[in-house]
Amino acid sequence: MKNIAPTLASLLLTLVHAPQALAQASCSSDGTPKPVALFERFISADCAACWGDAATPAPSTNSSAVVLDWIVPGTAGDDAPLSAAASTDALPRLQALGRKPPTSTDVHITSVDGAASGRLRVAHGVAFNDYVGTGISFTPSPAPMQRQAAAAPLAFHLLLVETIPAGTDDTVVPRHIVRSQFEGSWPQAQRSERNKDRPRVWMETRPMRIPDGAQAERLHLVGWVQDASGRIVAAAQSICR
Known part of the structure; x- marks a missing residue:
């Protein structure tokens, strides 16, 4: 089938x-409203504490930014705590933005040209x-x-993208995982x-x-x-x- x-x-x-x-x-x-920005969070698959961090950066509540969570493959490979949700697509995205794979959480904000x-x-x-x-x-x-x-x-x-509500799957903030x-x-x-x-x-x-x-x-x-x-x-x- x-x-x-x-x-x-x-x-x-x-x-x-x-x-x-x-x-x-x-x-x-x-x-739906037109997004004004991409709010991208890059999380190392090695960093278990990053996933449940209550201080995770987020756009303001009245912002129409699109939020994305990229789980970046870690140095521990399949043994990394977040490896199950890691995406190899995160690596070329980081490269396109001129950024290196993080050891914890990295944030990049890109404006959408409204003009x-x-x-x-x-x-x-x-x-x-x-x-x-x-x-x-x-x-x-x-x-x-x-x-x-x-x-x-x-x-x-x-x-x-998979949206994971706050309070589920060990995250205290909403997540939007790029699958x-x-x-x-x-x-x-x-x-x-x-x-x-x-x-x-x-x-x-x-x-x-x-x-x-x-x-x-x-x-x-x-x-x-x-x-x-x-x-x-x-x-x-x-x-x-």
Whole structure:
């Protein structure tokens, strides 16, 4: 059965993009506030005390920042206290930010450029056989300057995130653990003369495997889009309604 899971997960995602389909069983960023920043916490898998630290840095309660917890593989490997939730995706993310793997907790905050208007949407369907269908799409603003900016290549990041409520699993603060990541790029927009005033829409769909130990009912998506300079021009996260 597992070899058909990606196909069925993709089918579920197709239904998610249909306006009325799976209305009660899908999650998307529709109607959610636009995030103003990424608040990323990088936690060494070697640091058991970091997980339950009540003084863990967090954005202000009225902030619309997206919070992410990356568990960075530690020097103890599989014997590290937090190794079960460690993600190798954390290492290239740290490298992209110009930071080294921490020995405890490190925090990085990246602003989302509100001037670069455009609509980013992320969505996922119901979990099936250890997979979930996911999608990300970006529609740049129709303003002339935004159309020009969107003509350059764009990089996208799509993260499967597990939210762990405070007071559960030995954490006294809410956690948003990055479980897996999918990234790619959308090439320069090619427009015909007839369609040059019509905004280009980029879209990517993909089944993502739910890692061992993750609880499907706690999962949501976080996505963002970067321009060629690395500036984040849009971000979004899904909620389940």
